[in-house]
Amino acid sequence: ADSGAREVAELASWLDSVSETVTRTRTASGLKEAVADALREIEARGTKAMLVLAQVAVARALGAVNLFEDAYSMLEVANDDDSNDDDLKRAALSVEVELATRQGMFIRAVRAADDLEALGPVADPAALMAIALARASSGDCARGLELLDYADKIAPPIDEVDAGMRIKHRVLVHFNARDFAAASRAASKLATIALSAGLRYEAAAALHNLGDASDRSGDHPRAYAAFVESLALSKQIDLERLTNLNEMHPSLLDGLRNAEGAQERLAAHIRHADARGYLWDVLEGRFLLARLASAHGDHDGARKHLLDVIELSEKQGHELIGQDARELLERIEGG
Numbered sequence: 001a002d003s004g005a006r007e008v009a010e011l012a013s014w015l016d017s018v019s020e021t022v023t024r025t026r027t028a029s030g031l032k033e034a035v036a037d038a039l040r041e042i043e044a045r046g047t048k049a050m051l052v053l054a055q056v057a058v059a060r061a062l063g064a065v066n067l068f069e070d071a072y073s074m075l076e077v078a079n080d081d082d083s084n085d086d087d088l089k090r091a092a093l094s095v096e097v098e099l100a101t102r103q104g105m106f107i108r109a110v111r112a113a114d115d116l117e118a119l120g121p122v123a124d125p126a127a128l129m130a131i132a133l134a135r136a137s138s139g140d141c142a143r144g145l146e147l148l149d150y151a152d153k154i155a156p157p158i159d160e161v162d163a164g165m166r167i168k169h170r171v172l173v174h175f176n177a178r179d180f181a182a183a184s185r186a187a188s189k190l191a192t193i194a195l196s197a198g199l200r201y202e203a204a205a206a207l208h209n210l211g212d213a214s215d216r217s218g219d220h221p222r223a224y225a226a227f228v229e230s231l232a233l234s235k236q237i238d239l240e241r242l243t244n245l246n247e248m249h250p251s252l253l254d255g256l257r258n259a260e261g262a263q264e265r266l267a268a269h270i271r272h273a274d275a276r277g278y279l280w281d282v283l284e285g286r287f288l289l290a291r292l293a294s295a296h297g298d299h300d301g302a303r304k305h306l307l308d309v310i311e312l313s314e315k316q317g318h319e320l321i322g323q324d325a326r327e328l329l330e331r332i333e334g335g
Contacts, residue, residue, distance in 0.1 A: 003037040008046040011038040012054050019057035023064040023126075024161050026201045027238060031065060049088060052078045056091045063099040066241045068277045071099050086119050093119075094127035101134045104280025106317035109134035125151045125162075129169045139319040141177035148173065164194055164202040171209045175216075176320045184213035204233035204242055211249060224253050244272050245281050252288040259296045263289065283312050287321050290328060299332050306332075 003011060015038055022028045035058050042054045055078035062071035078092050093116040100109035113131040122128055128151040136144030148170055157163035167190040174183035187210035194203035211226035231246040233239075248269045255262025266289050273281035290305035306329045313322030 003041045006041070008042050008050060011041055012046065012050055014038055015042075015054045015057045015061075019061040019064075022061040024165075024201075026064055028061065028065050031061060031067070032070060035061070049085060052088050053091055056088075056095050060095045060098060063095070063102055066102075066276065066278065068099065068103050075099070090116060090119055090122075094122075094124060094130070097127060097134060098130040101130045101137070103277065104283060104316055104318060106134050106137045107315070110138050110317060123154060125155045125166075129166065133169055133172055136173040136176040137319060138317045139176075141173055144173040144176070145170075160193065160197045161199060161202065164190055164199060164206075167193075168202065168205060168209070171206070171213075175209070175213065178320075180213045180216045184210060184217065187213055200233055200237050201239065204230045204237070204239060204246075207233065208242060208246055215249065215253070220253055220256070224250060227253075241273075241276070241278055241281070244269050244278075245284070248281075248285050248288055252292055255292045256295050259292070262292060266292065279312075279316060280318070283309060283316065283318055283321055286312070287325055290325065294328060294332060302332055303329065 015035060018028075018031075018035060022031065028034075039051075039054060039058060042051050046054070055074050059071045059074040059078065062068075062074060075092060075096060093112050096112040097109050097116065100106070100112060109130070113134055116122060116127065116131070122131065128147050132144040132147035132151075135141075135147070148166065152166065157166055167186055171183050171186045171190065174180070174186060187206045191203055191206035191210060194200075194206055207226045207230035211223045211230060214220075214223035214226060227246055227249045231243060231250070234242040234246055248266055251262050251265040251269065255266070266285060270282055270285035270289070273285060286305050287309045290302045290309060293299075293302035293305060306325045309325040310322055310329070313319070313325065
């Protein structure tokens with residue numbers, strides 16, 4: 001389309017639609033280039049408020065496809081607005097919570113959530129889900145579940161994708177509450193719904209979470225099968241981040257039986273995640289390395305990895321993996 005020939009209000013609505021769609025599909029090749037013309041036209045011909053909202057929408061879309069550096073840069077530009085418009089502040093803070101939670105920076109997410117809630121009651125379901133996960137991941141699981149219940153009460157899901165997003169957040173809150181049976185049931189339910197509806201991203205994510213819950217429950221065969229099925233889907237729709245994460249877990253489970261090559265594969269996947277700023281995945285991968293080292297009697301190696309994990313989890317505010325690491329370290333030290 002010729003952006004110069006369109007009204008800026010129409011261009012702004014396009015960017016809102018792009019943001020919503022990409023957040024649902026989690027894939028969009030050429031995204032930065034696709035939105036550039038519309039942003040330039042809005043900056044040239046639109047109001048300041050219109051530009052800020054457009055920048056926030058683009059930041060959300062960029063974060064949805066894990067382009068975190070670009071997303072934060074766009075959000076920083078939006079936050080340069082010096083107005084006292086609370087609606088603009090709410091929009092920017094909501095997206096900051098979502099971005100930081102997706103990346104695994106839960107301390108930042110909670111800080112943004114505090115600032116958002118200080119502006120008044122939050123009524124946006126997407127923001128409530130992000131806040132719920134941020135608070136649960138930082139240790140307040142009861143508050144996380146309350147927020148999810150509140151979101152369902154004030155704004156029931158509008159379609160299957162929306163319903164799937166809400167179930168997925170419940171899975172993750174159950175994880176942080178260490179209720180792995182509940183997490184497994186919810187993930188299995190979501191995988192079935194998503195596969196039948198053709199929602200491949202939601203299905204892949206649900207199967208990954210089912211694998212993680214099964215692993216934590218000690219059911220390694222079920223975990224392995226779920227990770228492999230999720231991996232096949234994530235490759236099929238080119239979900240680079242989820243594919244890399246899916247490959248970490250079978251590397252660990254293979255390594256528990258036969259250590260040959262497993263550590264090298266895991267380390268390669270961690271480097272891949274680290275290079276792209278996937279902080280949550282790096283933390284998870286390093287804990288898997290510690291588990292592998294401990295299982296094969298390399299207590300010095302396991303101890304080193306665990307100390308790194310504990311330090312990172314404290315910086316990120318990731319209570320679940322931090323607690324996992326402390327418990328494994330205690331078993332090693334006690335053994």
